[in-house]
Amino acid sequence: MSNVVDGDLTVAEGPGVPRLKGRGTPWRERFFEFSLLASLAVGVIFLGGLLTYVAVEGWPRLDSRLWTNFPDLINPANAGAQSAITGTIWVIGFTALYCLPTGVLTAIYLEEYANPNRWWNRAIEINIQNLAAVPSIVYGILGLGIISRGLGFGQTVLTASLTLSLLVLPVVIIAAREAIRAVPQSIRQASLALGATQWQTIWRQVLPAAVPGMATGSILALSRAIGEAAPLLLLGGLTFITFNPTGVHSQFTVLPIQIFNWISQSRAEFTALASAAIVILLVILLAMNSLAIWLRNHYSRRW
Amino acid sequence: MNTSPSLRRAKVSLALSAAAILAASACGGTDAGSGQSDGSTLSGSIRVDGSSTVAPLSTAAAQLFQQQNPGVNVTVGTSGTGGGFEKFCNGETDISDASRPIKDEEKAACEKKGITYEEFQIANDGLSVVVNKDNDFAECLTVEQLKKIWEPGSKVNNWNQVDPEFPDQRLELFGAGTDSGTFDYFTEAVNGEEGASRTDYSPSEDDNVTVQGVSGSKGGLGYFGLSYYEENQDKLKVLKIDDGDGCVEPTKQTVQDGTYKPLSRPLFIYPKASSLEKPEVEAFVEFYVENNAEIAEKSLFVPLNAEQEAELKKDLERLREQHTS
Numbered sequence: 001m002s003n004v005v006d007g008d009l010t011v012a013e014g015p016g017v018p019r020l021k022g023r024g025t026p027w028r029e030r031f032f033e034f035s036l037l038a039s040l041a042v043g044v045i046f047l048g049g050l051l052t053y054v055a056v057e058g059w060p061r062l063d064s065r066l067w068t069n070f071p072d073l074i075n076p077a078n079a080g081a082q083s084a085i086t087g088t089i090w091v092i093g094f095t096a097l098y099c100l101p102t103g104v105l106t107a108i109y110l111e112e113y114a115n116p117n118r119w120w121n122r123a124i125e126i127n128i129q130n131l132a133a134v135p136s137i138v139y140g141i142l143g144l145g146i147i148s149r150g151l152g153f154g155q156t157v158l159t160a161s162l163t164l165s166l167l168v169l170p171v172v173i174i175a176a177r178e179a180i181r182a183v184p185q186s187i188r189q190a191s192l193a194l195g196a197t198q199w200q201t202i203w204r205q206v207l208p209a210a211v212p213g214m215a216t217g218s219i220l221a222l223s224r225a226i227g228e229a230a231p232l233l234l235l236g237g238l239t240f241i242t243f244n245p246t247g248v249h250s251q252f253t254v255l256p257i258q259i260f261n262w263i264s265q266s267r268a269e270f271t272a273l274a275s276a277a278i279v280i281l282l283v284i285l286l287a288m289n290s291l292a293i294w295l296r297n298h299y300s301r302r303w
Numbered sequence: 304m305n306t307s308p309s310l311r312r313a314k315v316s317l318a319l320s321a322a323a324i325l326a327a328s329a330c331g332g333t334d335a336g337s338g339q340s341d342g343s344t345l346s347g348s349i350r351v352d353g354s355s356t357v358a359p360l361s362t363a364a365a366q367l368f369q370q371q372n373p374g375v376n377v378t379v380g381t382s383g384t385g386g387g388f389e390k391f392c393n394g395e396t397d398i399s400d401a402s403r404p405i406k407d408e409e410k411a412a413c414e415k416k417g418i419t420y421e422e423f424q425i426a427n428d429g430l431s432v433v434v435n436k437d438n439d440f441a442e443c444l445t446v447e448q449l450k451k452i453w454e455p456g457s458k459v460n461n462w463n464q465v466d467p468e469f470p471d472q473r474l475e476l477f478g479a480g481t482d483s484g485t486f487d488y489f490t491e492a493v494n495g496e497e498g499a500s501r502t503d504y505s506p507s508e509d510d511n512v513t514v515q516g517v518s519g520s521k522g523g524l525g526y527f528g529l530s531y532y533e534e535n536q537d538k539l540k541v542l543k544i545d546d547g548d549g550c551v552e553p554t555k556q557t558v559q560d561g562t563y564k565p566l567s568r569p570l571f572i573y574p575k576a577s578s579l580e581k582p583e584v585e586a587f588v589e590f591y592v593e594n595n596a597e598i599a600e601k602s603l604f605v606p607l608n609a610e611q612e613a614e615l616k617k618d619l620e621r622l623r624e625q626h627t628s
Contacts, residue, residue, distance in 0.1 A: 071362075072366065073359055073362040073363055073366065073601075073602065074363050074366055074367070074601045074602070149393070154395070155380075155395065233381070233382070234382070234386075236352070236380055236382070236390070236395075237380070238378045238379060238380045239355075239358055239362070239379055239380060239381050240358070240361075240362040240365060240366075240377075240378060240379035241376075241378045241379075242369060242376065242377075243376055251348075251350075251378050261381070263509060263511065264355075264508070264509045264510065264511060265359075266510065266511070266528070266530045266531040266533075266534040266535075266603060267534055267603075268534065271511070
């Protein structure tokens, strides 16, 4: 901390004293590098601390009971999170299924087809960015009113996935647009010059080149979705359910809701259980992200 | 029927069969392969939602019931008492958990949708007021003193302002978040108006956070359900409360017999009349009511007293007669 303060002083004095320029530069260089490292350290240390804490707390309960048993409030030693684990996989799986194609197609339209000089296209663009900043509970209310009640889907996996899709769609669209925009214009022109249609250019040139960026955006989007509890509580995510989803019309619960429920129990055994469930949630998240990274590497090689 | 004078007298009506069909079709098909139960042939699913305070009770009831009736899927949600009634009166759930009686506007909402229901008190809960383990001066607070501390706009921030005999010790307040039934009940009982509270305290929806806050600050004071005190007795000290009849400590005994005032509260379930026509829901509610003492104990709540128990049994009898006739 004191280093940062010293560094600040150096920088603050620097511009006012021009003749020190030659001597000051290495200091500033080192300070700059140090602040970059310090910023990185903040994130890494907190993440490391959190992971260690959760792993240590949850260690006694990190065994097969966690994924073979269902919730049990009477006897904490028997409690497990199977319905929450399968619920999370179902909900996030369908969320990906709904939001990734929709998001990518929207991005292609906005980047490749829409005329940016038309005011309505600009309005759509600005509103997509605004939507990305809407609090998740608002999507929960929307999901309850329109999807659950309006469309009559009820409190099901389908409602939850559609609501989470809406929640993360702006992130997917924005990331996919960035990825498409990063493909050099010369590649499109070369493709068109060789006689390819616009669709062939997009499908064979632009999309493969944009896949790595899109995959990264999708990771971020689905990572946000997997940690959401608030909108799903509103949509009827359950705290006690002893069966796994059997289809999109099943009732369900997800890990964040189960964790929240356990952490607020009065008995201390449930705290360990909640920590163990957090570890499982992180494992699922890492597995999902690894898949996306594998896909990214696979596709970027092909192009 | 819609203007029944007492909410305990809600009646089963044939006109509601439409709602029953709707509820049944909403959750059909998920549990086809559930025939091999020992003795019980009941199947189907039961949706319980509502107060997060009552949820442990309903969960314990569901667990014990499912041990005997593996073909029935009981699910419990925690939308909160208000959120639970909202869904209940929209026909989305079979049973609503509540940590307070149903409000007039909620009754009206149910009436509008033609939903009638029964009301059963299934347990008692006491709100305990706790201080730090090292607090050796406070033993008992009057309701007046509590009000002085918690009323809206209160400027009390030192223990010697609560009682001149208390030492000069900063008062640090921890309490329930404004969305909880606990907050509603505490403010109503202490400040006389639901939701009226000072706002400069550390609020949390998670009572374990309050436990940690109070156990970590010498001048701390907080309130939550009795089970949280009982599970953390080594870290906290509970205060006696004086409502004009002397100091009373919250225990299972004093909460059960009603001498711990005014922070004892009844907990309710509201089964929907049309759902009760389904054998699995009726069986579940009967099981819940008959085993209320065991269920309360398993989920760390205070069982009913003899008088409440008798009334509950009477309600159950009446319900059975309705169904056999």
